[in-house]
Amino acid sequence: MPNVSFVAPDGATITVDIPNGWSVMEGAVKHGVAGILAECGGACACATCHVFVDPAWLGRLQPREAGEDDLLECTAVERAPNSRLSCQLRVSSALDGLVVHLPERQA
Ligand code: FES
Numbered sequence: 001m002p003n004v005s006f007v008a009p010d011g012a013t014i015t016v017d018i019p020n021g022w023s024v025m026e027g028a029v030k031h032g033v034a035g036i037l038a039e040c041g042g043a044c045a046c047a048t049c050h051v052f053v054d055p056a057w058l059g060r061l062q063p064r065e066a067g068e069d070d071l072l073e074c075t076a077v078e079r080a081p082n083s084r085l086s087c088q089l090r091v092s093s094a095l096d097g098l099v100v101h102l103p104e105r106q107a
Helices: 024-030 055-060 066-074
Strands: 003-007 013-017 050-053 083-085 098-101
Touching: 003 024, 013 024, 050 055, 055 098, 066 083
Parallel strands: 003 098
Antiparallel strands: 003 013, 050 083, 050 098
């Protein structure tokens, strides 16, 4: 099962196993990762699942779709070039070891 590491702003890191096909957000919520609120439950409507993808992984992700790109304008912490909504990142074996950084706040 692929694992994904979440790095808090203070550097604390939690690594969790997430089944193939789940979103990164679903894995975070299931494991109680602090810093992912996911208020809309993955409907790409709240922007409270914002993460900054570690630069080493950027080239391995599917590009953002328009809805995600639009919603990234509504994040609590300003978006960056490596910003993604974790509910739109689908876990697969190709993403085993993915590292994402959590913003200071989600709301
Ligand atoms: S969970 Fe709401 S946009 Fe990702």
